[in-house]
Amino acid sequence: MIIVMERGATKEQIQHVFDRIRELGYDVHPIYGVERTVIGAIGDERGKSRLQVLESVPGVEKVVPILKPFKLVGRELRQQRSVVQIRHIGVGSDQLAIMAGPCSVENREQILTTAKIVKEAGAQFLRGGAFKPRTSPYDFQGLEIEGLKLLAEAREQTGLLVVTEVMNPRDILSVAKYADLIQIGARNMQNFSLLKEVGQANKPILLKRGIMAKVQELLMAAEYLAAQGHHNVILCERGIRTFEDATRNTLDLSAVPLLRELTHLPVIVDPSHGCGIRSLVPPLAKAAVAAGADGLLIEVHPNPEEALSDGQQSLFPDQFSALMKDVRKYAELEGRYI
Amino acid sequence: MIIVMERGATKEQIQHVFDRIRELGYDVHPIYGVERTVIGAIGDERGKSRLQVLESVPGVEKVVPILKPFKLVGRELRQQRSVVQIRHIGVGSDQLAIMAGPCSVENREQILTTAKIVKEAGAQFLRGGAFKPRTSPYDFQGLEIEGLKLLAEAREQTGLLVVTEVMNPRDILSVAKYADLIQIGARNMQNFSLLKEVGQANKPILLKRGIMAKVQELLMAAEYLAAQGHHNVILCERGIRTFEDATRNTLDLSAVPLLRELTHLPVIVDPSHGCGIRSLVPPLAKAAVAAGADGLLIEVHPNPEEALSDGQQSLFPDQFSALMKDVRKYAELEGRYI
Amino acid sequence: MIIVMERGATKEQIQHVFDRIRELGYDVHPIYGVERTVIGAIGDERGKSRLQVLESVPGVEKVVPILKPFKLVGRELRQQRSVVQIRHIGVGSDQLAIMAGPCSVENREQILTTAKIVKEAGAQFLRGGAFKPRTSPYDFQGLEIEGLKLLAEAREQTGLLVVTEVMNPRDILSVAKYADLIQIGARNMQNFSLLKEVGQANKPILLKRGIMAKVQELLMAAEYLAAQGHHNVILCERGIRTFEDATRNTLDLSAVPLLRELTHLPVIVDPSHGCGIRSLVPPLAKAAVAAGADGLLIEVHPNPEEALSDGQQSLFPDQFSALMKDVRKYAELEGRYI
């Protein structure tokens, strides 16, 4: 941690900062510059947000952290990239993980039909929401347990792995019973109660970036899981909120190579929520693979026009099959396969 | 709902949209313009997000909602402003609600000292976190139940009302046992599981705007509560996330008069989180009152330099007392008092 | 244009709006809904921002434009994609346009060396700033005319086409004398004085998206050029400003397929400014091609460590050559070549 003193800071103020730094258990290393004094506080600053409070001390201009606030999920501790093994599929391996399906599980026919379609096109995972976070209380809220059972039935029939979201800590064990991969949705990325309890499920977790979350905050949310010994975590870029309103969100593909530098965890991309417009999903899916994504999460619906949610961003079955053909070629250029 | 057809939409496509609109239970009212056809779908569109799915239909360019998506919290249904009565204090009345206290309850002495200070300066509510949402798992996470008990003790001693946050649906009843006003924090504004269960507590709710939430989304979150019959809701503007990083968030004071136009619910302002810098809190608190806020939520700490969280934005006791003197004058200009 | 009346609008207010719409030269087409009246104003609304002023009229809740505000650059008027011909290179054709070079022209050796490097790797254009927009007045401001001459010398030696920025209307003719393609930088996208005069140069224009510009505003800036009869315009996505500060900007690759739907003009991508971090440039350049970009604008410097500007985002010569090899393969998948 670097503490920058104000231009006119007095000797007494500087001494007081020395004392406070030492009280907090750090070594003091001052640099006396031309215009101002800068003080290095030497020691492991993580988990010591109290150093930040030195900004409250008279004469201090700002406190600049030096170390990255995450540790277990960072590449400094673990250079090698992690593979999250979910039954027979290794996410983060050379095989691209393809997760596809409808926004919501709507009924038996819809989910079974979709499962067959996406399986045939090459997906290894079936996505589908049973518990749905909806902006309006008047919108369809999901089939809940009934939806989970339908997902399990689809797995039975197709061999696809099931990924689905949990929103309430009370539902973690129910969801874990049916899911192969548990999704923490964008709105819950900083739902720390959920993050603290989800590890009980003992299942791999798909952690989606919040629309308001910096890459560093996504990593801190993953660090919550890792700090409890839960390391089977897949990160997902799915668009952030910006001033641009022509698309539902702004898909931040730079986060993909950036995350690959910062963390050993696998990173997948959800272009469907990323842009919210069906016709933009295929080019962005290909771009995600080119940018180095370890997988894709794509909304597909047998009849988007009748979907109970997100119809406007769901691919038609044909579009998805065509896209998978293209994606295979892009994957190959990256030394990967589906 | 207005459905705008593409420039080259065919007769068949237009007819298909007519059919779909009628299937969904609306009347059709087309306008044939010079360049394109626009179709009015007449009926109550709220809760009918399925109309939005018409954007999936070939030939449709966009779907424009006409009605506001919230209803119970809106001023169209209820012109008169609501007063949320919490024991002897009516939030939304001519009396400004002043809620003050530390970010976190740290220990008995800290919270009792703070309570006396803010009570004397004019606050009617004591704020203090027992369950803390922290970005890092290594940061202080709050005293939990122990913290709630200390808050209750402070109420006993001072007569202040207690406002504190709940994060986990499992804790709602515990928090309700000690709190007079239950806070849903910014990170949980769209934690729909929490919104659906918090009504059980049968206590007034302070709903903070998420850092990435539009005003309309804040109202939709309040609508979740109202749709369950829970009308004792106070809204709180506390800063949104923008590109500006000189302040912790960007306090959106325009939300105050805007919310007063859109909803009958009371609106308070939290300038401490809004800017994150102690010296900016007093001018912004005064500005909030001038903009029409029904109250203020302010962080005060007996010794900010030693605070376990948010020290840099907490007022010193003297600053808070001085601010309250100023605020009284501003309140008077608005025909209000503390 | 659709005018939505307030719920309680009176007959007189509605009649007044009818009158105003007719005064402005439009036909009136009302829809009387259950809760409120909606009025269609039929006619070409573009250039009639005065209709927007109806929001000032008592009883009016909002005014919703139906037509896109741009016309000449839109695909509705011209379905076929445009190719901007710059000497022997057609930007927007199957050939990807590769523009590369340093941020600033620094000296003769630097620019000539870079030109040879990028030429050999496959670029057809040499980029380099002679007039530099710099945030600080204390930073290097460019070599100005001297820099233009060096660019021209590099063209002479290599056959590369020259693309360089103009900032001041007074410099348009000088820049046009040396450049093959004139760049309007991100900060000047809405410098309407420059947009109105740059057409005099009678040279193709590269229009970069402002960091604060919506896609629609980028198209309106291009419409300024088109409205003066200047149609040789290439658009460039180069990152927008968001809350994410781990990258210099957030590269909005969804803008590429979106622009391809909305406009017939070619669209290229500048990943260097888009992310501001050298190591992220190659994956984002490949992603841009996969997303459908018509070309790339990339910063390359013979010795980034010594660059007078943007060194941290400039590729080393070797990196650029390696990237071009990769890009060729991605281009092929899109049916294109370099």
Place this chain on the structure above:
Amino acid sequence: MIIVMERGATKEQIQHVFDRIRELGYDVHPIYGVERTVIGAIGDERGKSRLQVLESVPGVEKVVPILKPFKLVGRELRQQRSVVQIRHIGVGSDQLAIMAGPCSVENREQILTTAKIVKEAGAQFLRGGAFKPRTSPYDFQGLEIEGLKLLAEAREQTGLLVVTEVMNPRDILSVAKYADLIQIGARNMQNFSLLKEVGQANKPILLKRGIMAKVQELLMAAEYLAAQGHHNVILCERGIRTFEDATRNTLDLSAVPLLRELTHLPVIVDPSHGCGIRSLVPPLAKAAVAAGADGLLIEVHPNPEEALSDGQQSLFPDQFSALMKDVRKYAELEGRYI
């Protein structure tokens, strides 16, 4: 400047950074921490953006500037607040500067009528655009020189001072001939060509914050003027672009007290552009005064419903008069007057 080395940086890499720092003219002061080495570069780093380029050097993780990049406009050099004297009015003094008038000068009657109205209500400045930056080429572009003459005539008749915008460097002298205070609009805040030439006019300048400009960038734009010896600069907060679309922009009132800490220059607020909604202007104008603004810039139109631009955010004459009465009281609380 602090250079943070990567965790695994080698001795040679560290030595190379030492060498580079010394080459650039700084003293080296290393701190050897537990996990990594941090190097202080001692000297005046402003204008030395080349230090930033050290981020390009192998082994360097990041470069952290210590000094604020602005100097002449900062309070470190000049503690006392500046008063910009414009004829008989001192902006930044205890007298609040009130600038009011229409968005655009539309015709003689409109501007003369408005001038009388705002004069009577207490304004000292008449605002009105003669050169208009408009998003669409099809919108009204202003009366240009004719508009300037009408503004001068209004000054003649009322004694109001004239503030109007210049967009093109070519028009600086013309505008200076008629204006008492020259406005650089938000879109031109980083139009460095304009900033470099506007000083020629030898007139005070009103510099509006760009919608995507950080406070620090606003100060750097002012520094451009100061670096040329032009110190009569007034800053204006007028709303920034965020994800919130219920208002035209998000008025950032925290910028007011923040700027008062960082710079000695006066700071005024434009609530009209800040929110874009007439009914929100009065509460935000009062809030701006409470937050410490040195003045207000407000759009007033004799008949907003017929305005050629910005009608929806212009106050009716009666509203403006009522607002001024309120503002006087708020000013008094701040020890100021109109």
